[in-house]
Amino acid sequence: MLGPRIAEGSSCEVYEWGGPDKIVKLFYADTPPQAVELEYGNNNAVWECGLPVARPYERVNWEGRDGIVFERVAGDTLVSRLFARLNAMEPIDAELRLLADVLHRIHRTSPPGIVTDQKANLKGIIARPPSLTPDETAALHAYLDRLPAKRQLCQGDANPNNLLIRDVDGEAVMIDWMHASLGNPAADVAEVCVMLEYAVLPPEMPEEAKRFFEESREAAYRLFIDEYCRSSGMTEAEIRDWYVPLAARAIASGAIPEEQTARLAALIRERLHAEKIEE
Incomplete structure (x- = not known):
């Protein structure tokens, strides 16, 4: 077999x-x-x-x-499509619109059988990120507790590597549902936004492609978040509130470059510090 x-x-x-x-x-x-x-x-x-x-x-x-x-889904991952576009120095608008549309479709569906609580699951994944001190980790978990809770279907791992595009018809297929949960859809969207704003491209990518991405990064973020907010009615502020735990999740994965880890740790510290001042 x-x-x-x-x-x-x-x-x-x-x-x-x-x-x-x-x-x-x-x-x-x-x-x-x-x-x-x-x-x-x-x-x-x-x-x-x-x-x-x-x-x-x-x-x-x-x-x-x-x-x-x-x-078996024969096709490319969305990440490979994105990299191909960047290597050709072409806009990634169509791919980001597709991802926003798929996420919105997921978030407005209510399947029976999904029972995992989003916040509890995120806490388990995050645990204690090696880049943060024990006090910072405690503040991070308290921050997550304060975020608005909902009971909508969330994919829980909205990495573009988990979206496949079928060769035969161009249909999008979302895979890897181990972390599906009931919670706030802003978390799924924030995971993509954190990637767009803070990603460090692989060293093997051509320098021209890296420069093109840096020059178009803000426009790509703007297109994706505007597309999702337009269709869902969610606000950009609601999504950005989830940056802290989703940045910690990315660090906890151990799958991102050191430079990106440092950027995300700085983001977390900055947001937690601002929260403390506001209190």
Whole structure:
């Protein structure tokens, strides 16, 4: 059943499964079974509601490793599309509009079966970021507690790497639903905005592409946030209030460059300091 390996992530490997039309997401042995069951249940819930997601088929176990079988989505990630545009020094407007539209579609859906609390989940992910002191971490958690709570569907990991564009029809498909939760949609949007405003491009990208991104960064942010706010009725201020915990989440992932980590840690400290002064 197990075919060639297609991809590798921080918690799993992805293989072809029984032919070209299915894949299996095989989790590493240290992944708790409850986490695998949660992702499978979340995927079923959003699939049954008609959201643009990969169809989940079944849970499996292969040589002691838990896995989930999905339909195979042949296409590019949104990140690869963005990088291709930047390398060609072309605007990324269409890609950002697509992401804003998909997120808004997710946020206005109410699937039964999603039970994770957004704030509790974020606290678990953030834990104690290595860039912050214990006092800063305590202030960060208190800040998160004060943010407006809602009970809307949130994807919980709105990284553009998790949005695939099908080759056959250009349809967008959102993957990786382990952190789906009920909460405030501003968090999903803030995750993208923090990336747009603070991302450090990979060193292998051409210098011309990096300069083009720096010159167009503000316009890209403006387009994305205006597009989402226009369709959702949310305000930019509501979204920016969530920058602090989402910046901490990015740091906690351990998957961003040191320069970007430093930028985000400075952002967190600045916001927490401003909060303390206001109190």
